[in-house]
Amino acid sequence: xxxxxxxxxxxxxxxxxxxxxxxxxxxxxxxxxxxxxxxxxxxxxxxxxxxxxxxxxxxxxxxxxxxxxxxxxxxxxxxxxxxxxxxxxxxxxxxxxxxxxxxxxxxxxxxxxxxxxxxxxxxxxxxxxxxxxxxxxxxxxxxx
Numbered sequence: 001x002x003x004x005x006x007x008x009x010x011x012x013x014x015x016x017x018x019x020x021x022x023x024x025x026x027x028x029x030x031x032x033x034x035x036x037x038x039x040x041x042x043x044x045x046x047x048x049x050x051x052x053x054x055x056x057x058x059x060x061x062x063x064x065x066x067x068x069x070x071x072x073x074x075x076x077x078x079x080x081x082x083x084x085x086x087x088x089x090x091x092x093x094x095x096x097x098x099x100x101x102x103x104x105x106x107x108x109x110x111x112x113x114x115x116x117x118x119x120x121x122x123x124x125x126x127x128x129x130x131x132x133x134x135x136x137x138x139x140x141x142x143x144x
Contacts, residue, residue: 002090004088006067006087006088007067010070011084012071014070021066027059027060033055035050035051036051036052038055056069065088087132087134089136090139097122097137110126116140121138124136
């Protein structure tokens with residue numbers, strides 16, 4: 001069964017915000033990666049100024065996970081307070097990820113098609129026909 005979590009986007013201050021949340025909720029980050037860690041083979045070029053920004057961070061809060069990142073350089077012009085979140089859906093199977101992704105994408109716009117990623121998830125992003133941002137993922141490492 002799928003679960004949902006909130007994914008927050010920041011305009012360069014994700015690390016400060018999540019350090020604050022970490023102190024409030026008295027927990028450690030489950031995961032933290034920076035844009036500079038993206039392999040060159042992914043075809044994404046990161047400027048020196050952006051390499052230390054947060055690509056993904058997660059913080060367990062009870063049964064849910066608060067996640068976030070800094071807006072990528074090419075997406076920064078679209079950043080507005082109020083559209084800086086996504087609903088993140090984690091699925092139990094790859095087939096479930098595909099079914100949910102395709103259903104949510106109907107009438108909307110695919111931002112990043114579902115694909116295997118270097119961090120081990122089968123992952124995609126979209127904006128549905130109502131303007132809500134979604135991230136759908138299945139951890140392919142679970143399959144092994």
